[in-house]
Amino acid sequence: MPEISLTSAPAHIRHGSNIGQPLTRRDGVLKVKGQAAYAADHHPPGMLFAVIAVSSIARGRVAALDVAAAKGHKGVVDVMTSKHRPELAIDPDIKTNPFVFRMEVLQSDEIRYANQPIAVVIAETLEAATEGAALLAPRYDALAPRVGLDAGETFAPPVVGVGNPAEVQHGDIDAGLAAAAKRIEATYETPPQYHNAMEPHAIVASWDGDTLSIDTPSQAMVMARARVAELFGLVPEKIRICSPFLGGGFGSKGFLTGPQILGVMAAKLVGKPVKLVLRREQMYGPVGHRAPTRQRLRMGIDAEGRFTAIDHHAKTVSSSYDDFYEPAADASHTLYASPAIRSSHEAARVDTGTPLFMRAPGEATGSIALESAIDEMALACGMDPLAFRLTNYAEVEPTTGKPFSSKALRACYEQGAARFGWAKRPLAPRQMRDDSGLLVGWGMGTATFPALMFQAEARAAIRRDGTGVMEIGAHDMGQGAWTALAQIAADGLGLDVDRVEFRSGTSDLPDGGIAGGSAHTATAGNAIHNAGAAVIARLADLATRDERSPLFGAGNAGVVARDGKLFRRDDESRGESYADILARAGLAEIDARGTGAPNPTAQTDYAMHAHGAVFAEVKVDSELGQIRVSRMVGAFAAGRIINPHLVRSQLLGGMIWGLSFALHEEAITDRRTGRIMNADLGEYHIPVNADVPPMDVLTVEEHDPHVNALGIKGVGEIGITGSAGAVANAVWHATGVRVRRFPIRIEELLTPL
Amino acid sequence: MKPFDYVRPATIAEAVTAAAQPGATYLAAGTNLLDLMKGGVSRPDRLVDVTHLQGLDKIEHLADGALRIGALVRNADLAHDAAFAKAHPAIAEALLSGASAQLRNAATVGGNLLQRTRCAYFYDPTSRCNRREAGSGCDARGGENRLHAVLGWSENCIATHPSDFCVPLVALDAIVEIEGKSGRRELPLDELHRLPGAAPQRETALEPGDLIVAVRLPATARDFAGHARYLKVRERTSYAFAVVSAAAALRIENGKIREARLALGGVAAKPWRARAAEAVLKGAAPEPSAFSEAAQAALTDAKPSGDNAFKIELARRIVVRALTLAAAGTPARIPALPASPFASGALHA
Structure with missing residues (x-):
């Protein structure tokens, strides 16, 4: 099963341990040869094809569908509609937990947005x-849709993002603004953006009695399995989700979408395996998107150029039927010191699919507005934008007063500016x-993203032949989890990476958590690290208790693991290989589990963020x-870098998205x-x-001793922040025209002219 | 998708007969047609594949000095034909500024002429579109029409013709050779595409079965080779249609413009020949004042069809810039970023 286990890889030249080495991606050869099987590449025997029909109106109801015409077409097997479909075990609109978002799976004839699925046609081809x-x-009973930021009634959302308070106030904004020597007020607008991962959402679903096999891209397999289980009334163990490779996720594959559930329903309806793949244009509705925002920033500074107040207010939209609010104004919480900071949000409901997570949700939209406003404020006080940022450098997190677990932003500014030549x-x-x-302009922006962690578990084993196994249901979205996590596994097991079989990408492995929030390497990596440590401890226990071992009596704490051997810490001439230890014990393998989770004490005591310039x-x-952007320099501090090669690619991708945000995407x-x-x-x-x-x-x-044992902060999303504002500010510097x-x-x- | 017949005629005569049937349409590379079929915009009953017809893939130099380009010559092959690019540098530059390398490798000369508008409402079968379905209405009016026509539009249709290639072609008096039910005939390219008027569904002067077999450039076209440029403003550097483009070609003798050719792209339902501007330039010194006057003349009749008033001012500026670049002389080589305002910058050295 090459798609779910990578045991060998092309030779890599490296020296020293595995972590920190710039390995090329271990699944690269499979991908180049077309042998990496993505969800839509699967074709079980007897499989049928499902195609969704989508609504062309944004609000109303389906009045009629010509099901007879569709069924009469040669090769069509069945047409699934709201009146002809398998029953679900629960109403999919019920929020069984905060991470359930509502979806459209033919429960009624109501239409809540354009491109909503209204039927599924299942056929032989x-x-x-x-x-x-x-x-x-289809014929419709249409209602006038609510479109754009000014539609509908404005209200204050209860929370924004994932449970963030919609309004945060630190200090006295009005007093700060009143006391300011200079003030600016500016309003910025960001457009709706839609997910366009190279791989559209796809699913191949096969039922066998009450067991269900699913190939589908997922950023959170175990969560997805739980959702399928509750919708279809199954126990989770009867469901196997296979998601070894994603052609990009960016947040859109964090939750199962309606079309994916429709694929499972279609397979149940016809009693055969079914494949359902979204067409590109069908991505513009049911899979989440980045909501538009209108952000007003008010800032005041004193005579020395120090902030007296930062007031960031954002308006956004959600769908008519669910709640997700782009937390754009939260971008002002952490970066710049000010005695008064306020973030606040308001929203309206429009007739779109529910906007959800898109790479750096809140941070990306908020950052371009905040960094533009910083540029405007620096200009207002006649300061260089970098000097202005340094003047207002936050030594502690401004809104909470917490110290940072680590913050090498000053070094990012210095090194980035030096490489760029900013001083001129x-x-x-x-x-x-x-x-x-041609006019030339230089601009900059500060990048930031929180260093998050979720929950994950891994299982490690050492085998009789001295090789290792690491199992974790982790997710490679293209970012390189197959490689970076294998590097952590190898170090955790004291083995060369080529001596470790790394198993990943299926839901029946230990729960690898969520590949989101830039937290996957940190969370899964620490689970792997801890699993490795646990199995080494068990192995050491075997050896040090065995009087035939040269390690007898060394005690667990007195043993180190390296290159497939355990050594006495105080005498490295005394050691024994893993294989010998297991052979003498008569064991085929020895295993242990480990978990990765945030440290609540550290989280209480410290503010944890990655930074960049x-x-x-x-x-x-x-x-x-x-x-035309002619060059960009990004300097980032994100804790320990597991694989510099992959990290560079992640940051480059983010910076390009930032460029896209400023100049292209809408x-x-x-x-x-x-x-x-x-x-x-072609047109997006x-x-x-x-x-x-x-x-x-x-x-x-x-070096961050607090975020987690490995000191990893994550790099998945930070690249987009700072970059968009830097490009926008450079356009102003080139032209003198401030576009908001x-x-x-x-x-x-x-x-x- | 909708089932259709596929025929591959052996001769032009067979092709014309096959394509003259109702519901039939020609297929060349399909770079546009197949997209339209997948989107349900075009639902032909029969595809007449002309890619195997003999003799339509040649670039010929005729006895009278004209150049005859077969309809099946690939866009990339034409642009990279050294003799062609030397004689018709603005056309080569326009070709290379269009689409993507992959599409240029496939797309044909005849197909390029007959590509359909990229108006989003034309492309969306659930929107009303007089061009797609006569008399149904025009949802582009009052819709998202920032990039729509500013010249020659009607209340019934505000779409633009998307071709880059056609813009310098029409400036240089290209002739289209057509094989039809009543034999061969020819037409100035300027008369191939129709303005929408009351019947936007009649996009061209072609009759059912008509097959474009060649495009011919008269001998006089190469007289402009020393001062010919194509300039294209777009929303990204490649793989984007023109917001506005211009082809400018000058024949300069003794410090005066003896003859000028100017056409605009992205502004109308056809490649827009600006004859009034040409008249302004004739006999003038190749200087900014003349270029500005020409730009005014070219856009005299322009009016916004929606949120696109900026395109009129942009078009004026593009005319001035294209004329300036043409007057400065055709570069020895086509720039690495063809037709881009950044083409001459040190950025790409």
Whole structure:
């Protein structure tokens, strides 16, 4: 089963231990050869194809479907509708826990957003199912949809993000603003953005009596299994989810979506395995997205350029039927010292799918507004933007007063600025041109993301032949979990990485937790580390109790594991191999489990965040409104770096997304119908290679003794923060035009000649 | 998807007969048509695959000095034909600024001319679109129309023609050779695409069965080779349609513009030849004042069809810039970022 166990890999040249080495990804060869089986690559015997039909209106109900026409099409086996479907064990709208989000699985004829599934056509071929779906020709009873930030009634959401208070107040904002020597007030808008992972959501579901086998991409397999279990009335152990490789997740595969559940229902309905793959345009609705925001920042500074107040207010939207509120204003909690900081949110309900998690939810949207406002505030007091940030450097977390568990942001600023050449930046805009006469601008932004941890468990074993096994239901979304976690496993087991069989990617393995919140390497990694330590302890116990062993009497604390052997700590000439210990004990293998979880004491005592500084240069043809990013430098401090090669890729990807946020990405929603009019990768613009400049990524050394035993903070999301603001600020510096609506468009730069 | 017949005729005559049937349509590389079929925008009953027809993939130099480009010549092959690019640098630059490398490798000359608008409402079968379904209405009006037409539009349709290739072609008086039920005929490219008027569904002057077999550039087209550029403003550096583009070609003698050619892309339902601007330039010195005057003339009749007033000012500026670049002389090599305002920057050295 090469897809769920990687025992060998191409040779890697390295020296020393496994952690910290820039291994290339161990699943790379499988992927290059097309042998890494993604969900949609599976084709069990007898499998049928399911295609969803989606609503073209955003609000109302399905009045009629021409099921007969679809069924009459050659090859169509069945048509699943709200009137013809397997019963679920519970109402899917019931929130059995805070991580259940509502989905549309044909429970009624109500339509809550455009692109909502309204039927599923199951056929012998993909082509027949596709045509069957087209033949349904739905008729609707339509209601006027609520579209955009100004639709519907505004209200204060109870919480934002995942349980964050919607309003946080530290100090006296009004007094701070009143006392300020200078003040700014500015409003920024960010657009709706939709998930476009390279792999669309896909599922292959096979029922065998009351057992269920599922191939589907998941960022949280055990949570997904629990959801399937409650919806179908199964015990979780009867369900096996296989998700060894994801073609990107970015938050959209954290929860099972409606279409994935529909795939399971379809398989149940027809009694055969079913494959259901979303078309690209069908991603623009049922899989979560990033909600638009309108953010007002008010800031005040004293005569020395120190903040007296930061007031960050964000308006966003959620769906008509569920609650998720982009916590944009929370971005102002941690970065800049101020005696008064307030974040507050308001929202309206619109007729879209529920906006959910998209890479750096809240941080990404909040960061571009905050970092733009910081730039405006620095200008207002005539300070260099970096000097201004350093003047307001937070030595403790401003809103809580907690010390940081570690914070090498100052080093990020210094090293990033030095690499970029920031010191030569003129203060005023429109001062620099290149040889061909293009305006040149330099901007910067601070990056930050919390260092989170969830819960995970791993099982480690050492086998008679001296090799190791590490099992954890972890998730490789492309970030490199197969490699980085195997490196941690190898060090935990005192073995070379090629001597460890790393098993991952299925729900029947120990729960690897959630690949989200930039916390997967930290959480799963610590579970692996602890499992490794536990099995080594058991092995040492065997040896030190056995008078035939050279380690007899050394005691657990007096033994170290390295290269497949245990050694006396005080005398490394005395040691014994794992194989010999197990052979003498007559054991085929020895195993143990370990968990990864946040340390509540440390969490109470410390503020834990990764940080970074991003610098961007843009060139602008201001007559034609054309912008081109010409270089970027990002310096990041994120605790211990397990694999510098993979970390660089993660940070690069984030920085490119930041560039995209500032200049390209936007879902165009028809204001009358609520339909997304650019729901494909031709028209939903993300940067092409030619838009991505040379990028420098520096990782700044940072030792954090508090976040977790391995000192890992996570790098999955931080790259997007800081970067978007840096690009936007560079555009201002090039042109003198401050654009506060993102992405920056041609027309906003077409100033009078 | 909807079942359809697929035929692969051996001769042009057979192709014309097969395609003249109701519900039939030609298939070349399919870079546009297959997308339209997958999206349910086009639902043909019969595809007439012309890619195996003999003799349509040649670039020929004719006795009268004209250049004849077969309809099945691939976009990339044409752009990379050294003799062609030297004689018609603006056309090569336009070709290379279009789509992506993969699409250019597949897409044909004839197909490029007949690609459909990228109006999102045309592409969305559940929206009303007079172009897709005569008389159904136009949801682009009052909708998301920031990138729609500013010239030649009607209340019935505000779509634009998306081709880059057609813009310098129409500027250089390209002729389209057509094989139809009543034999061969030809048409200036400028007359191939129709403005929407009251009948947007009639996109071209072609009749059922008509097959474009070649595009011909008259001998005079190469007289502009020393001063010919294509400039394209878009929302990312590659794989994006023009917001506005312009092809400018000048024949400069003794410090005066003897003859000027100018066409705009992304502004109308057809590649927009700006003859009034050409008249302004004729006899003028190649200087900013003349270019500005030409830009004014080119956009005299422009009016917004929605949230796109900026395109008019942008088009004026693009005209000025394209003329400036053309006057400065065609570069020895097509820039690494073809048609980009950043093409000449040190950025790409």
